[in-house]
Amino acid sequence: MSRTLDPHLELLTRLAQPSELRILLLVLDGVGDLTTADQPRTALELADTPHLDALATRSALGRIVPVARGVTPGSGPGHLALFGYDVTRPETDIGRGVLEALGIDLDLRPGDVAARGNFATADADGNLTDRRAGRIPTAECQRLVTKLREHLAASGVTDPEVILEAGEGHRFVLVLRGDGLSPALVDTDPQRLGAPPLDPAPAEGAFDTEKARATATAVQRLLTLFHEALADEPQANRTLLRGFSTLPHLPSMRDLYGLRCGAFAAYPLYRGVAKACGMEVFEVPKDLGKAVDAVAKRQDDYDYVFFHVKPTDAAGEDGDVAEKARVIEEVDRQLPRFLDLGFDVVAITGDHSTPAPMKAHSWHPVPLLLHGPRCFVDDCTRFDEKQAILGHLGTFPSRHLMGLLLANAGRLAKYGA
Amino acid sequence: MSRTLDPHLELLTRLAQPSELRILLLVLDGVGDLTTADQPRTALELADTPHLDALATRSALGRIVPVARGVTPGSGPGHLALFGYDVTRPETDIGRGVLEALGIDLDLRPGDVAARGNFATADADGNLTDRRAGRIPTAECQRLVTKLREHLAASGVTDPEVILEAGEGHRFVLVLRGDGLSPALVDTDPQRLGAPPLDPAPAEGAFDTEKARATATAVQRLLTLFHEALADEPQANRTLLRGFSTLPHLPSMRDLYGLRCGAFAAYPLYRGVAKACGMEVFEVPKDLGKAVDAVAKRQDDYDYVFFHVKPTDAAGEDGDVAEKARVIEEVDRQLPRFLDLGFDVVAITGDHSTPAPMKAHSWHPVPLLLHGPRCFVDDCTRFDEKQAILGHLGTFPSRHLMGLLLANAGRLAKYGA
Numbered sequence: 001m002s003r004t005l006d007p008h009l010e011l012l013t014r015l016a017q018p019s020e021l022r023i024l025l026l027v028l029d030g031v032g033d034l035t036t037a038d039q040p041r042t043a044l045e046l047a048d049t050p051h052l053d054a055l056a057t058r059s060a061l062g063r064i065v066p067v068a069r070g071v072t073p074g075s076g077p078g079h080l081a082l083f084g085y086d087v088t089r090p091e092t093d094i095g096r097g098v099l100e101a102l103g104i105d106l107d108l109r110p111g112d113v114a115a116r117g118n119f120a121t122a123d124a125d126g127n128l129t130d131r132r133a134g135r136i137p138t139a140e141c142q143r144l145v146t147k148l149r150e151h152l153a154a155s156g157v158t159d160p161e162v163i164l165e166a167g168e169g170h171r172f173v174l175v176l177r178g179d180g181l182s183p184a185l186v187d188t189d190p191q192r193l194g195a196p197p198l199d200p201a202p203a204e205g206a207f208d209t210e211k212a213r214a215t216a217t218a219v220q221r222l223l224t225l226f227h228e229a230l231a232d233e234p235q236a237n238r239t240l241l242r243g244f245s246t247l248p249h250l251p252s253m254r255d256l257y258g259l260r261c262g263a264f265a266a267y268p269l270y271r272g273v274a275k276a277c278g279m280e281v282f283e284v285p286k287d288l289g290k291a292v293d294a295v296a297k298r299q300d301d302y303d304y305v306f307f308h309v310k311p312t313d314a315a316g317e318d319g320d321v322a323e324k325a326r327v328i329e330e331v332d333r334q335l336p337r338f339l340d341l342g343f344d345v346v347a348i349t350g351d352h353s354t355p356a357p358m359k360a361h362s363w364h365p366v367p368l369l370l371h372g373p374r375c376f377v378d379d380c381t382r383f384d385e386k387q388a389i390l391g392h393l394g395t396f397p398s399r400h401l402m403g404l405l406l407a408n409a410g411r412l413a414k415y416g417a
Numbered sequence: 418m419s420r421t422l423d424p425h426l427e428l429l430t431r432l433a434q435p436s437e438l439r440i441l442l443l444v445l446d447g448v449g450d451l452t453t454a455d456q457p458r459t460a461l462e463l464a465d466t467p468h469l470d471a472l473a474t475r476s477a478l479g480r481i482v483p484v485a486r487g488v489t490p491g492s493g494p495g496h497l498a499l500f501g502y503d504v505t506r507p508e509t510d511i512g513r514g515v516l517e518a519l520g521i522d523l524d525l526r527p528g529d530v531a532a533r534g535n536f537a538t539a540d541a542d543g544n545l546t547d548r549r550a551g552r553i554p555t556a557e558c559q560r561l562v563t564k565l566r567e568h569l570a571a572s573g574v575t576d577p578e579v580i581l582e583a584g585e586g587h588r589f590v591l592v593l594r595g596d597g598l599s600p601a602l603v604d605t606d607p608q609r610l611g612a613p614p615l616d617p618a619p620a621e622g623a624f625d626t627e628k629a630r631a632t633a634t635a636v637q638r639l640l641t642l643f644h645e646a647l648a649d650e651p652q653a654n655r656t657l658l659r660g661f662s663t664l665p666h667l668p669s670m671r672d673l674y675g676l677r678c679g680a681f682a683a684y685p686l687y688r689g690v691a692k693a694c695g696m697e698v699f700e701v702p703k704d705l706g707k708a709v710d711a712v713a714k715r716q717d718d719y720d721y722v723f724f725h726v727k728p729t730d731a732a733g734e735d736g737d738v739a740e741k742a743r744v745i746e747e748v749d750r751q752l753p754r755f756l757d758l759g760f761d762v763v764a765i766t767g768d769h770s771t772p773a774p775m776k777a778h779s780w781h782p783v784p785l786l787l788h789g790p791r792c793f794v795d796d797c798t799r800f801d802e803k804q805a806i807l808g809h810l811g812t813f814p815s816r817h818l819m820g821l822l823l824a825n826a827g828r829l830a831k832y833g834a
Contacts, residue, residue, distance in 0.1 A: 008485060011505055015488065058454070374774070376781055377452045379803060392802075394782065394812040396486055403487030407780045414778060415484050416491035416504065417516045417660075 006086040009256060012403055012412070016257045021372075021409035023259075023304045024343035027082065028331060029075075029270075030313030030354025032366040032385060033321065039357050043312070043324035044367065044384040051335040052328075052348075052383045056369055061380040062393020063365035064401055066352045072363045075099075078351030079273045083253060083306075084402030094276065095183065095245020101173045102272025104165055108247055113181045113215065116243045117172040118189065119144060119236035126196045131189065132170045133236040142166040144236050151229035152222075160218055174241060176218065182211035185219065187242035197223075197240055215244075252278025253304070257406060262302035264295050270308040279306065286310075288330055292337045299341055304405075307338075313361075316354030324356055345372035345408045347401065348383065365395055372408040423503040426673060429820050429829070433674045438789075438826035440676075440721045441760035444499065445748060446492075446687075447730030447771025449783040449802060450738065456774050460729070460741035461784065461801040468752040469745075469765075469800045472788055478797040479810020480782035481818055483769045489780045492516075495768030496690045500670060500723075501819030511693065512600065512662020518590045519689025521582055522700075525664055530598045530632065532661045534589040535606065536561060536653035543613045548606065549587045550653040559583040561653050568646035569639075577635055591658060593635065599628035602636065604659035614640075614657055669695025670721070674823060679719035681712050687725040696723065703727075705747055709754045716758055721822075724755075733771030741773055762789035762825045764818065765800065782812055789825040 005013065033042035066073040066081050067088065076094035077087035085092045094102075097114035108114060119141065121130040136144075145166040152162060160178030167173060184206030188198045200219035202212035223239065230237045253261045255278070263274030263281045271281040282298060284291035288309070299305055309331060315324035339346065346369075353364040367388035378392035389395075393404070406412045422430065450459035483490040483498050484505065493511035494504035502509045511519075514531035525531060536558065538547040553561075562583040569579060577595030584590060601623030605615045617636035619629035640656065647654045670678045672695070680691030680698045688698040699715060701708035705726070716722055726748060732741035756763065763786075770781040784805035795809035806812070810821070823829045 007505055011485065011488065373453065374451060374772070374779070376802070377454070377457075378806070390806065392782075392806060394480070394806070396812075400486040403485055404780075405487070407487035407489065412487055412489065412780075414489045414491050416494035416511065417513050 005251065006089055008399065009084055009086065011415070012084065012406065013256050015412045015415060016406065017411055017413045018258060019410040021344035021411070022302070023345045023405050023409050024338065024341065024347070025082065025304070025306045025405070026309070026338060026346065026348045027079070027306065028309045028312045028328070028348065028350050030316045030352060030361065031328070031350035032353025032355070032362075032364050033316065033324065034353070034355030034357050034362070034364060036357050039321055042385050043315070043321050043328055043356065045386070046321065046325040047328040047332065049328060049332040049383065051332045052369075053381060055335065055339070055371055056383045056387070057381050058377055059369050059371040059380075060375040060378050060393050061383065061388045061391025062368045062370070063388045063395040064349060064368050064398040065365050065395065066363075066398045070363045072361050073352050074361070075269055075351060076273055078398075079270065080250075080277070081398035082349070082351060082401055083277050084256065084399055085250060085277075086399055092248055092250060094248055094273065096243025097173070097183070097245040098247055099269065099272075100167065100171070100243070101175055103269040104167055104173060105268035105271070106163065106165055106173060106175060108175065108272070109177065110247055110249070111177075111181065113176045113183045113244055113246055115174045115241040115245075117174050118240040119170045119172070120197070120238040120240050121235050122196065122238045128190065128193050128195060128197065128238065130235075131193065131240060136170050136236055138166065138168050140236070141170060141172060144230070144233070145172050148226055148229050152225055155225050157221065157225065162222065170236070176215070180211050180214060182206060182208055182215045183244045183246045184208070184212040185216055185244040188223070189240035189242045197238055200241070247276055250277055254278050257402070257411065259304040260302050261304045261306065262298060263306045263308070264291065265308035266291065267308070267310050270310075274306055288334050289337070292334055296341060305343070312350070313354045316356050317359055319356050319359040321356035345370070345405055347371075347405055349401070366398075368393060368401070370404060370408065374408055422668065423506055425816065426501055426503065428832070429501065429823065430673050432829045432832055433823065434828055434830045435675060436827040438761035438828070439719070440762045440822050440826050441755065441758065441764070442499065442721070442723050442822065443726070443755060443763065443765045444496070444723065445726045445729045445745070445765065445767050447733045447769060447778065448745070448767035449770025449772070449779075449781050450733065450741065451770070451772035451774050451779070451781060453774050456738060459802050460732070460738050460745055460773065462803070463738065464742040464745040464749065466745060466749040466800065468749045469786075470798060472752065472756070473786055473800045473804070474798050475794055476786050476788040476797075477792040477795050477810050478800065478805045478808025479785045479787070480805045480808075480812040481766060481785050481815040482782050482812060483815045487780045489778050490769050491778070492686060492768060493690055495778075495815075496687065497667075497694070498815035499766070499768060499818055500694050501673065501816055502667060502694075503816055509665055509667065511665055511690065513660025514590070514600075514662040515664055516686065516689075517584065517588070517660070518592055520686045521584055521590060522685035522688070523580065523582055523590060523592060525592065525689070526594065527664055527666070528594075528598065530593045530600045530661055530663055532591045532658040534591050535657040536587045536589070537614070537655040537657050538652050539613065539655045545607065545610050545612060545614065545655065547652075548610065548657060553587050553653055555583065555585050557653070558587060558589060561647070561650070562589050565643055565646050569642055572642050574638065574642065579639060587653070593632070597628050597631060599623065599625055599632045600661045600663045601625070601629040602633055602661040605640070606657035606659045614655055617658070664693055667694055671695050674819070674828065676721040677719050678721045678723065679715060680723045680725070681708065682725035683708065684725070684727050687727075691723055705751050706754070709751055713758060722760070729767070730771045733773050734776055736773050736776040738773035762787070762822055764788070764822055766818070783815075785810060785818070787821060787825065791825055
C-alpha cells in the first residue's frame, strides 16, 4: 500500500523492532464513568476489586483521551485509536454499513460495498409514513429478507453479487460484491416522513464518479426488485439504505509494528474491527472464565493479544452503575488467570467511557493501567478514575498507547543517535 | 533559509520579543529514573538535596516527554527538543557520522560530509572475517589513521579535502570537505561476515543523484587508497564506512527567538549539538565547581545559557543508582552558585531519562523544575519524578519547554489582539 501514514504511526513503524516480550491489552468496553450529584461514585470506585487494586499497586496509572477532548467515539474509532491509528484521518473511517455488517459477523471482503437497510412504510403515493415499518420484530424481518432473496434469485440478476442478512427489528444489511463498485453513494433514507425515498445517486465529491454512477444504477435496479417483492406487504413495503461503505484500507498491525496479533471477543463487531487491523480473530464464549480458557489455548501464537469485555459498556448504556460494578468485579475475579497467562506487559483500559448517568458513550478520559517490568511503579493503589489522574502515565491520546506498549515490551528502538 | 518551520516554532518566532531577563537551562543528562520492585526509589528520591528542595518549594514543577510516549531519544533529539525543535521532522536528524565527528570535537562545517569508520579484517578473498578488526586498542587505531593520512598525502589526491581522526578502539571518523558533496550514500558496512565490503553508492531516493554519484566515486577512490595502505596489516586490512551525514540545517536559536545563546559543556557531543543550533560553545572542566566558574566569566554575553551535566547519564548507563544520586547531590551543592549567577529564569531538567534499572536511555517523562518571578509556585516541595506528576506545569512535549522559558523571561508577545 502506498498510502502515507500519519507522522506518529510512521515514527513507530520506523522504530519497531523484534522482542520476545508479549503484550496483553484488556479492553473493558466503556469502563470509564462519571461522578455527579446523584451518582457520587463511579462503577470502578463502587466495585470491590482486590486483584485490580493489588495490580495497580505494582503498576503505572494514567488516562487516555480516545479522539480529542470532548469528542465521543463510536466503537470503531474507540478501538482503532487503542491500536495506534489516527482516527481523525478519513482512511480509518468505518462506515455505518460496514459496521452493521461486521456486527452480524458477515464475512466482508475488501471492495465489498455494505449498506445498512431499514424496512419502512410508504402510503399509496409512495410517501414515507414510517421509516421503521412500525418497528417490526426480528422474526418478521427475517421473513421479509427471505422474501427479498427469493425474488432476487427469480429475477436472474447476478451482477453484482448481492448478500442480504436480517439484523435486529426492522434492520438488515445489504452487501454488494463485484468489480468496479464504489461506496460513494448518498443515503436513500430522506430522514423525514411525507416524502418518498431518495433515488440512489453518487455522493458529492465521489472520487470515481463513473464507478459511483454504475453502483447507483445497480442499487436502483435492486430497489425496484425489492419494491416489487414487498408490494403486498401491509407495513414493510419499502426499503431505505444508508451508510454505503467499504472496509477501511488500514495498514495491518503486523506491517506497522511487526506484531503477530490475536483478538479475542465474544461480539462480532469487535472481531470485525480487529480483523480490519489485520489481527487474527477468535470468537470466545460470553462466560469470562471460558473466554480466558480460549485465550490460554491460542495465546502462544501471538505477540499481542486484544481481549474485549462487552458487559461494562452494556451496563453503562442501561444506566445501571451497580451492574457495571458487578461486571468489573467479575473481571477482577478472573484477573489472576489473565495474569497467569504470562504476558510481560499488561494494559487494562477502555475504548471510551460509558457513564451510567448518561446511558451512552461519552468523551471523558478513560483510566489506564499499565503493568510491566519498566512501567514505573507510581503511588496509585486502585484502578479508578480519580487515582488515574495522579498516575505516572499522565493523560494522553489513546493512539499513543501503542507506543507505550511497544516500548514496555522492548519493541521500539532508540530514536536518533 | 527558506525552509518552513514547524507551526509551533513558527508561532514562537512570530511572538518572540526582546527583554532584559535571562534564562539558564541546567540539563542533568538522563536524570529521570524508574521505580521498580527492585529499585523502590529513584536517584532523585534517594539524593539528599536541600538546595533543590528549597528551590522546588519556590518553583513550578512538571514533566516533559522528549519525543512521544514510548519513544526513547538519543542525545541529539533529546537536546534539540529542549531547544524547541520538532525532532520528528527529518531536517533535524543528526546522522551517525556527524555525531561521531562532534563527539571527538571535530570542527565540522556546513556541507562537510562525515562518516563513521571501522577498521575491519578481510580474508584473502576479500570477505570480512571481523567487522571490528579484533577490537584493536585506541593506540593501534591512531597508528593506522596516521598511516592512512600519510598514504593519502603521498597519493596527491586533494579534492575533496579529507579529514581523518581516530576514535576509540576500532573506530575513526572520515570527513570530506569540498563543493558538490552529498551525504546520500549507502553504508559500505554489509553488517555481516563472509561478504566483502559494499561499494560506495548513492542511497535510494537520494535528493541530488548527480552529487551523490560524484561523492560515491570520491569515496571509492579513497577506499582504494586505504586498502593499499593497509595491505600489509595482519588485522586491520579493510575500512567500513557508515552514517554518511552533514550537519543539519537548523535555523539558529538567535534567528528563532532573538536569543544570544551560550552553551557550556564538558563533553564535545553536547557542544556539537549546541553549535548546530547556532549557540556559542565553551568547553568547561569536568569539575562542576570549576565549570560554574567558567560560566560566571562568560555569562554576561548571553540571554540564554545551556549548561550540560553528563555524569547523571553515565551513572544511569552503569546501572548505579547510588552514584547517580551522588552526582545529583554534587549538583545540589553547586546549586547556590548557579543561582547566584543572577539568571531571572532557571529551568532544571534532563534531555531524557536514563533509569539505572535499564542501564540505557528510556522513554519515561523527565521531571522539570521552572523557577522565575512568574512561574506559579505550586505545592511541590522536592524535585523528583513523583512530585513532578503533580506540579503546575503538567506533562508536555520537551519542545514546548522553549515557549515556557521565553514567556517567563518576558520574551513572548501576546498572541492576537
